[in-house]
Amino acid sequence: MYIPPRIAFVAILLLGVVSTWFALPTGFLNVGGIKDERDINLGLDLQGGLQVLLQADPPAGQTVDANVLSGTRDTVERRVNELGVSEPLISTRGDDQILVELPGITDTEQAIALLQRTALLEVIDPQGQYLPPGTVVNTSLGGPEDLLGEQQLGGEATPGATPAPDGMPDTVTASTPIATDGTPIAAGATPAAGTPVAETPVADDPAADGPVYTTIIQGREFTDAYPTADQLGGPVVAFELNDAGASALQNFTQQNIGRYMTIVVDKTVISSATIQAVIADSGQISGLTAQQANDLSIQLRAGSLQVPLIVQSSNTVGPSLGEESIDRSLIAGIVGLLTVALFMVFFYRLPGLLAVAALLIYTAVSFSLFKLFGVTMTLAGIAGFILSIGMAVDANVLIFARLRDELRIGHGLNRAVEQAFRNAFPSIRDSNTSTLITCAILWYFGDQTGTSLMTGFAITLAIGVVVSLLTAITVTRNFMRLTISSGWVRDPWLLGVERREAAAFDTAPRAAAGD
Amino acid sequence: MTTLTSKRKIWYLLSAILIIPGLISLIFTGLRLGIDFTGGTQIQLQFQQEVSSVDLQAAVAEAGYDGAIVQSVDVEGGNAWQIKTQEIGEGTDAKNQLYAALESEFGPFTELSIATIGGSVSDQLSRNAILAILVASLFILLYIAIAFRNTRSPFVYGTCAIAAMACDVLFVIGLFSIFGWAFGIEVDTLFVTALLTVIGFSVHDKIVVFDRIRENMARRVGSSFEDTVNYSIAQTLVRSVNTSVTVVFTLLALFLLGGGSTRNFVLALLIGIVSGTYSSIFTAAQFLVSWENGDIQRLFGRSGPKRDTQVEAEARLAPSR
Numbered sequence: 045m046y047i048p049p050r051i052a053f054v055a056i057l058l059l060g061v062v063s064t065w066f067a068l069p070t071g072f073l074n075v076g077g078i079k080d081e082r083d084i085n086l087g088l089d090l091q092g093g094l095q096v097l098l099q100a101d102p103p104a105g106q107t108v109d110a111n112v113l114s115g116t117r118d119t120v121e122r123r124v125n126e127l128g129v130s131e132p133l134i135s136t137r138g139d140d141q142i143l144v145e146l147p148g149i150t151d152t153e154q155a156i157a158l159l160q161r162t163a164l165l166e167v168i169d170p171q172g173q174y175l176p177p178g179t180v181v182n183t184s185l186g187g188p189e190d191l192l193g194e195q196q197l198g199g200e201a202t203p204g205a206t207p208a209p210d211g212m213p214d215t216v217t218a219s220t221p222i223a224t225d226g227t228p229i230a231a232g233a234t235p236a237a238g239t240p241v242a243e244t245p246v247a248d249d250p251a252a253d254g255p256v257y258t259t260i261i262q263g264r265e266f267t268d269a270y271p272t273a274d275q276l277g278g279p280v281v282a283f284e285l286n287d288a289g290a291s292a293l294q295n296f297t298q299q300n301i302g303r304y305m306t307i308v309v310d311k312t313v314i315s316s317a318t319i320q321a322v323i324a325d326s327g328q329i330s331g332l333t334a335q336q337a338n339d340l341s342i343q344l345r346a347g348s349l350q351v352p353l354i355v356q357s358s359n360t361v362g363p364s365l366g367e368e369s370i371d372r373s374l375i376a377g378i379v380g381l382l383t384v385a386l387f388m389v390f391f392y393r394l395p396g397l398l399a400v401a402a403l404l405i406y407t408a409v410s411f412s413l414f415k416l417f418g419v420t421m422t423l424a425g426i427a428g429f430i431l432s433i434g435m436a437v438d439a440n441v442l443i444f445a446r447l448r449d450e451l452r453i454g455h456g457l458n459r460a461v462e463q464a465f466r467n468a469f470p471s472i473r474d475s476n477t478s479t480l481i482t483c484a485i486l487w488y489f490g491d492q493t494g495t496s497l498m499t500g501f502a503i504t505l506a507i508g509v510v511v512s513l514l515t516a517i518t519v520t521r522n523f524m525r526l527t528i529s530s531g532w533v534r535d536p537w538l539l540g541v542e543r544r545e546a547a548a549f550d551t552a553p554r555a556a557a558g559d
Numbered sequence: 560m561t562t563l564t565s566k567r568k569i570w571y572l573l574s575a576i577l578i579i580p581g582l583i584s585l586i587f588t589g590l591r592l593g594i595d596f597t598g599g600t601q602i603q604l605q606f607q608q609e610v611s612s613v614d615l616q617a618a619v620a621e622a623g624y625d626g627a628i629v630q631s632v633d634v635e636g637g638n639a640w641q642i643k644t645q646e647i648g649e650g651t652d653a654k655n656q657l658y659a660a661l662e663s664e665f666g667p668f669t670e671l672s673i674a675t676i677g678g679s680v681s682d683q684l685s686r687n688a689i690l691a692i693l694v695a696s697l698f699i700l701l702y703i704a705i706a707f708r709n710t711r712s713p714f715v716y717g718t719c720a721i722a723a724m725a726c727d728v729l730f731v732i733g734l735f736s737i738f739g740w741a742f743g744i745e746v747d748t749l750f751v752t753a754l755l756t757v758i759g760f761s762v763h764d765k766i767v768v769f770d771r772i773r774e775n776m777a778r779r780v781g782s783s784f785e786d787t788v789n790y791s792i793a794q795t796l797v798r799s800v801n802t803s804v805t806v807v808f809t810l811l812a813l814f815l816l817g818g819g820s821t822r823n824f825v826l827a828l829l830i831g832i833v834s835g836t837y838s839s840i841f842t843a844a845q846f847l848v849s850w851e852n853g854d855i856q857r858l859f860g861r862s863g864p865k866r867d868t869q870v871e872a873e874a875r876l877a878p879s880r
Contacts, residue, residue, distance in 0.1 A: 089820065097680060355648055356677040365603070365671045368635050369820065376816040380809035387805060423821045424749060430813055431756070431828065434806030435763075441805070442767065445798040471770035474706045475763040481698050482759030486752060489691035498752050505756070 049525045056519050060405040067411035084415055085131065086147070087422035087500060090370055092363035093147035094155055098353040100140040108140045115342045116353070117142050122310065123158050141356065152360050160353050165263030165343065169296060170306040170316065171255060179313040181306075182256045260296045260305070265289025269344035271337040272328075279337040280330040283344055290325035297322045307340075315340055373426040380430050381407070384437055392444045394538040398523040399440040399516070406436050406515040413507050425500035432508025435479070439516030443468045451541045457528055465521050472513065479509050562789045567845040574726060574842055581733015584740070590732065591739030593643075593747035596685050598678040600647040603632055603671035605639040610665050615640055622660040630743060632671070633819035639671060646675055688751040692728070695755055696721055699762050706766070710773055715850050720765040723843035727761045727834040728754055731827055749824040757831030764802070764839040768795050772847070784851045788844050796840065803836035 047055075088095050100108040100116060108116075117136050124132045124146065133145040149155055168183050175181065269283040285293060296305070297319050307315040317329050332340065385403065388396035410429065414421065446468045450460035483506035490498025563570075594601050612629050619627040619642055627644040647654050654673075661668065703717035710716065731754065738744040771791035781787035807829065814825045848854075 097677070099677070099679075355675070357675050357680045359672070359674040360670070361672040362670055364669070365634065365820075369817075372817050373813075376812045379816060380812035383808040383812060384805045387801075387808060391801065424752060424824065427813055427817070427821055427825060427828075428756075430809050431806065434809040435760075435802075437805045438763075438802040441798050441801045445795075445801075449794065467774070470774075471767045474703075474770060475766040477702060477706075478699050478762040478766060479759040481702060482695055482755055482762075485691055485695045485698065486755050489687055489751075489755075492687055497748060501752050501756075 049522055049529065052518075052522045053526055056405065056522055060408060063405070063408040063412040066415060067408050085418055085420040086366070086370075087420045087425065087497075088145060088147055088359065088361050088366075089423045089497070090366040090421060091147050092150075092361045092366045093145065094149050094152045095146075095359040096144045096156060096159060097137070097356040097358070098142045098144065098159060099356040100142070101352050101354045110136075110139065111342050113140060113142070119309065120144060120159055120353075122312070142353065148363070150363075152358075156355060156358065160355065164310060165266075166259045166308045167261045167293070168257040168259055168306050168308050169300070170257060170304045172300075172303050174304055175306050175313045175316050177313050177315060180311055181308060181313060182254055183308060183311060184256060184259045185262075257306070257308075261285065261289045261292050263344075265292070266344050269341045271334070271341045274328065274330055278330060279332055279334040280328045281332065281337050281341045281344065282326065282328050283341075284326045285324075287325075293327075294322060294324040307344075309343065314343065369423055373423065373430075377426070377430050377433075381433055384433060388437060388440070392440075394527065395440070395444045395447065395520075395524065398527065399437065399444070399520055401523060402440070402515045402519040403433065403436060405519055406511055407433070409515065410504075410508055410511045413511065414504065417503075417507075419503050419507070420500055421504075422497050422500035424497040425504040428501040428504035429508055432505050432512065436508060436512030436516060438475075439468075439472045439512060440520055442472055443516070443520070447539060448541055451536060451539060457539075461521075461524050461528060465517065469517070472517070476509050476513060480506060483509070562785075563792050563840070564785050564789050564845060564848045567848060570841040570845055574838070578726060578730050578733060581730060581735075581737055584736040585733050588736060588740050590736050591743065591745045593745035593750075594674065594676045594681070595747045596681050596688075598676050598681040599643060599645050600673065600675045602642045602644075602647075602673045603634075603639060604642070604661070604668045605634060605636060605671055606665050606668040607638075608666045610638060610640065612640070615642070615661075615665070618661060618664045619644065619657070622657045624657070628743075633822075634671065646677065648675065684748065688748075691751070691755060692758065695758055696724070699724075699758070703762070703766065703769075707769065707773060710776070715847065716769050719843050719846040719850065720762055720769065722846055723765060723838040724758055724761040724835075726842055727757055727831055727838050730834045731757060731831045734830055735827065744823055744826075747823075749821065750827055753824050753827035753831065756828060757835060760806070760832055761835030761838065764799060764835050765843045767798065768792060768839050768844055769847075771795050772844070785848050788848050792840055792844050799836050799839055803832060806832050 098120070100113060102108050113136050117134060120142055121132075121134045124134060124144065129146045129149055131147055133143075135143050137143050144159060146155055164185065166183055166185060168181065265285050265288055267284045267286050269281060272280055272282050274280045300319050301321065303319055304316050305319055306313055307317075315329070317331070329337075329340065381403070385400040388399050388403075390396070392399065410432070413419075414429075419425070443464050446464035447460055450463045450467075451457075455463060483502045486502035487499050487506070490500075490502060612631065616627065616629045619629065624642075624644040624647075627642055630641045630643075632639040632641045647657065658670075700714075700717040700721050703720055704713040707713040707716045735744060735746055735750065739746075768791060771794055772788055775781060775787045775791050775794075776784075781790050810825055810829045810832065814822060814829060817825060850856075
């Protein structure tokens with residue numbers, strides 16, 4: 045495809061301007077809010093924060109599978125959201141680890157205590173009310189503020205995604221209904237005998253002045269839960285209880301047919317169901333979508349497992365260290381860029397100058413891409429980027445070395461330029477491919493070991509290499525063609541060759557050859 | 560005629576002289592491993608009062624951490640120290656007790672960073688680091704073999720590049736082994752990153768030289784293979800040095816001006832990249848000539864072919880691409 049150099053030049057200029065604008069901070073000329081939400085993410089080492097690798101540590105005889113782990117992950121995520129961290133990152137790693145990154149957090153002690161605590165699943169008596177999912181409640185096992193405390197509640201790990209609130213309560217039925225119909229009694233059921241009454245909640249808690257709901261059963265009383273279908277084929281969650289749970293729930297449901305029972309994880313309502321029959325050792329929750337049935341069953345099943353999380357490794361960086369690193373790296377980057385620019389102009393003269401112009405476009409485009417892809421910038425990432433500035437020049441160095449050769453062989457100017465680009469291409473392609481292969485392996489390796497330093501470095505270096513191919517070849521060639529066809533390059537000295545060396549130096553302006 | 564390749568025995572000797580001290584250090588003392596590989600806890604604290612390393616070491620030992628290593632850290636404001644010890648769990652009483660002890664001894668301080676790596680994590684990391692380097696080498700070998708498929712012996716190019724790259728990696732690891740006992744420099748995850756980058760860059764450089772050789776073979780430049788290699792090295796020499804120089808400039812800027820936490824990483828890159836450029840010219844290309852001339856076969860076997868003749872060289876000029 046042939047694009048006239050003048051048009052290509054305008055396109056390149058446009059690319060340069062647009063990417064410079066995009067690369068500059070969000071506050072600068074944010075037309076139409078395009079740059080909103082497009083900030084460079086700073087890694088933990090730059091803005092400070094906490095990274096924790098949690099390891100599931102199930103008690104003897106129990107195993108953690110992918111379902112339970114992903115459920116635990118969701119629980120951890122819910123808790124992190126309570127912390128109000130701006131961009132938390134929570135991911136599962138392997139079969140039994142969860143990686144949590146909390147940028148900008150200062151009270152790491154509290155955060156770790158919060159993450160480590162096993163979750164508590166309870167079925168409560170909502171006192172006849174329908175409590176929509178997401179409601180924070182006090183239960184007779186304590187209020188939400190207790191979750192932040194140091195004390196370990198005797199609860200169970202309870203993973204699971206919160207089913208989307210659909211506004212409609214689910215229904216719960218016994219799979220082996222007990223014959224007697226329970227007569228509903230008045231709202232505000234009396235706590236079951238032996239259930240401890242909750243301590244007085246703290247005043248400033250959102251749910252503090254709310255009622256204290258009675259806990260009927262806990263997660264550990266569930267022996268099984270699985271998604272299945274009822275007689276009509278609708279998705280339901282079937283569950284089974286142990287003896288203690290069965291008798292408690294039987295007691296409750298007998299008295300509350302037609303009323304609600306509510307499932308709560310970490311004092312937050314995840315599901316409310318209407319009791320349709322008396323339930324003892326097994327029952328069903330219907331009125332769900334297939335997805336909700338699946339999520340809820342994972343939550344119930346995991347709730348029966350006690351999955352304490354132990355801190356496998358952690359990394360805390362104070363904010364001051366990060367700030368200093370950014371400043372220093374910025375200065376290093378500018379000095380590095382300037383030195384390279386000076387060297388290029390000194391050594392390669394005119395082509396060097398054009399390469400430096402291409403290098404500026406390269407910097408702007410790369411930076412824009414980091415923003416666009418939401419690349420997390422780490423110290424190693426910055427090092428990767430600064431390194432890629434040096435490597436970006438390599439393609440130009442290769443081409444310009446060829447250009448000198450071609451001119452010395454005795455080719456005319458136009459021919460020499462075209463030949464230089466053509467002949468240099470195979471080595472540029474092959475050498476950069478090997479760097480990209482290394483980047484891919486670095487990325488994979490870093491991803492496997494949860495080393496964000498390494499993935500950050502690999503991504504920035506890889507983006508740098510790809511963009512440098514574009515700018516060093518396409519952009520520089522366009523600049524060269526335009527400069528040559530303008531006809532003012534009359535001295536081979538400008539191209540780094542002595543006049544006597546380039547006998548056939550052709551100063552006549554001529555249309556640049558296309559591809 | 561004196562050429563680069565005719566002196567290859569000298570280059571081999573020089574390379575050996577450069578690599579062997581580090582290798583000896585590596586065998587006898589190994590590398591000074593950071594907590595990424597050993598597991599443990601690394602704390603960086605900045606004190607308001609002046610603190611001496613001896614006092615700090617003693618206070619930490621008194622708090623129950625005998626083997627702790629205390630080093631000063633280069634941070635704005637100064638008076639910052641790094642304490643490396645066995646695992647202290649984040650959010651445990653052990654950490655609070657240590658901090659309380661330090662505060663009563665030296666007054667208030669700021670926690671710059673604290674990292675704890677569990678034993679199983681560090682084992683996994685060590686395994687993966689070695690694996691990553693091997694996998695990277697294998698993929699690069701395959702890629703070079705594919706890129707040079709039109710030459711007579713594509714795998715020879717790949718093997719020579721990998722062998723020269725291995726010299727670079729050994730050189731860097733060996734030097735860091737010396738730095739370990741000489742300056743207390745530790746190797747961490749970033750060091751592995753640096754090694755992998757050096758691998759990439761080193762091979763990158765070798766491919767450029769080999770590519771010239773491939774091209775000159777096709778153009779039938781030079782009277783023998785050795786001659787062609789010489790000519791190709793001469794043609795790419797300026798480029799090799801210039802590329803290296805630009806990268807060295809940027810790395811030097813990072814080394815001198817960048818943050819303290821990446822300084823060792825940048826140092827490893829700096830050494831590796833200079834070594835990578837050296838080995839392209841003085842090792843990789845020389846390996847190629849040694850192989851083609853049968854030096855290596857002579858070394859290991861009985862009847863290697865003798866010196867190249869012009870006829871042989873002509874015969875093997877593959878019409879590449």
